[in-house]
Amino acid sequence: MDIPERPYGENRIYVSEHLDRLRFIKRAQALGFSLSEVESLLSLSASNCAEAEQLANRKLILVNEKLADLSRIQSVLERAVAGCRSTQPYEGCPIIESLIDPKA
Template identity: 40%
Template sequence: MQTIFENLTIGAFAKAAGVNVETIRFYQRKKLLPEPNKPYGSIRRYGEADVSRVKFVKSAQRLGFSLDEIGELLKLEDGTHCSEAAELAAQRLADVRARLADLARMEVALSKLVSECCSQHGHVSCPLIDALHG
């Protein structure tokens, strides 16, 4: 007996995966999700494996992986290529750390400029505007 997740229309599939129908079609065009055969005179049906695959893609996106990187991870999903997957994750981690460092520098600079703006009174040039012009 088939489970409810083995005979889904694209609309029901999208709902079960927590995305919209256009996301499903987009993932199919990007080759992240296979497009099932369309029986003559019928509609395509999707299953639980398809729902799991979309959830995998969405989880990877939340971790900052690009669609190309996700495609690579999907090629490694049999679980026997942990070192390759770890290498992709290490690259992503390095990018995240670099962005965090950039954000920390931005925070320091903006904090300094905001405090300088707050300390100025009267008709003087705005330190923030001056810094942006400089």
């Protein structure tokens, strides 16, 4: 889709197709698709569901991996915070110790 020409000293006039395209791009980005992936999705026709499904499945795998990573991070932080509450001031800080020694 071409960008409409801009008459000298005036604003471009966009049509509804431009707005639809922008909404598509923003919705895809909100789902975590990169601009490169959005470009791939835009190049597909509405009847080419198999390629769109492949792109979405790859994105879903990445999202699940990120969720697993975040869950591990959450567990470590919860243990560190709980350990911090149960220590005396002279015993050291479990949060700092866990950052120094990952086995702590």
